[in-house]
Amino acid sequence: MQLAPGLHRIGNDIVAAHLLVTAEGITLVDAALPGHYADLRRELDALGRPVTDIRGIVLTHGDSDHIGFAERLRGEVGIPVYVGAEDADRARGAKPPATPRDPMKLGPTIGFAAYGLRKGMVRIPPLKEVVPVADGDVLDLPGAPVVIGMPGHSPGSIAVLAPALRAVFVGDELTTRHVLTGVEGPQPAPFTDDQHDSSVSLGKLRGLDVDWVIPGHGAPWRGGPDALIDAYRAAEAARV
Template identity: 35%
Template sequence: MDIIEVIPGLHLLPLGISNAYVWHDKGGTTLVDTGPPGSGPAIRAALEDLGLPREELRRIVLTHFHDDHAGSAADLAEWAGVPVIAGAADAPFVRGEDGPPPAFTPAEQQWHAVVAADLRPAPPCPVDQEVTDQDVLQLGSGAVVLSVPGHTPGSIALHLPEAGVLLTGDTIAEHQGGVVLGPFNTDRHQAWRSLERLVALDVDVACFGHGQPVIGSAHQVLRAATDPFG
C-alpha cells in the first residue's frame, strides 16, 4: 500500500475501491473508515509502517454504513478492542440491519455495476457510540461531527477546525481531477444540500472517501463542485 501523508499526523490509506484515513496526535490514533471486507491486514500493516502500535488506536469512526467503508470495522474493532463510532441514523445498518439502497441515476447504474462487482457485504459490527450533529470527538483538538444525510441517512463528516481539515465521507468525492457530489445516494437532493453545507466551511484540506485529497485552499476548490452523474 502506498500510504500518503496528507499533512503531518494525517495519512490516507488507499484501499482500492475506497479510502481510509489515520489521524494521530498525542491523544492516540483514530481510524476513519475501514475499507471493504478483507482490508484488515492491509490496515494493520499500514499502522505498523507508520509506527503506530495497536495499543495507540483509540477509536474507529465510520462515515457511513456502505460495505466499502464499514467492511472491515468488525475485524479491526475486535483486533484492537476499541469502540466503533457511527452516525445515529446509520448505526442500525452497521449492526446488520438492511440499509436503504441508492437511488441510482442511469449513469450511476452502469458505473456501480462495474466498481462494486466484487464487493462483499460488510459483516455486522457493534456500534459503541452513536453521534449526531455537532457532537465533538476527542481528536485533533476537537473534531466536530457534521450530519450530512443524503448519501445515506446517517452519513457524517468530521471537521477539525484547528487543523483546517474536513473529512467528507462520500458526500463529496474527487473524480478525474475535479470535486463532485459523491454518487450512489439514497436521496440526491438531500445529498446536494449536505454538500452545500460542507463547501461553506473555511477549510484548507479536504479528504474524501474516494479520490485524492485537496491540500491548500480546499474551500475554494470545494465551492466549484459539480454533479456529473445526475
C-alpha cells in the same frame, strides 16, 4: 501514505480510509473494506505504532465499503466505533434502500467490482455495537474530531472535522472520482439515498478553515471547501 503531518491515508482513489495521528493516539476515519486491514497494519508498522494506539473509529456513514474491518478492531481490540445515529442500524447490517440508477461505464465499473472482490467486499461483517453521534458533537478522541451532520447520501451521514490537522472528511457526500464512470473532479457520489439533501448538506462546509477536504472515494482535495463546492455545483448542473 502520508498526506500531511499527522494525516495518513490507506487504500487508494477507489476506496480509502484515513488516520489522524497524534502523540496521544490515533483516530481512524472509516474502515474501508476488510482487505484494507493489512494495509492499515503496514501503515502502523511504518509509523512504529501498535494497533492499540487507535482510540476510536469514526464512520462517515454506515455503508459496507466504509465499515470494512471496523468490527474486527472492535471485537479483537475493543476499539469503539462511532457513527451518525440515523445510520446505526445500517452499520449493524440493515439493508439500505434502493437508490436511483447511476451513470456508469463498463471499464470503471468492472474495475471497481474487481478491486472490491480483492479487498473482501462480498464478506463485510456488520458492527455488533456502535456509539451514536450527532451534529455538533466533539469526540473525546485524538485530534478532537467534530461531527457535522450531513444527511443525504444516507440519513446519518456525517462529515468529520479535524481542526488541528486542518482537514474535513466528507465520506460519500461527494466524490472526486466516480467509481462507476471513472470521471474525476468534485461531483455527486453514486449510491446516494437523497441527492437533493446531499447537495443541501454540502453548504455546511462553506467557510470552514481547512486545507484538506477528503472524500471516501477519489483524490483528496487540497484547498478550501468553497472552490470545491463551486466545482461540485457545476458538475451537478451538467447532469441535469
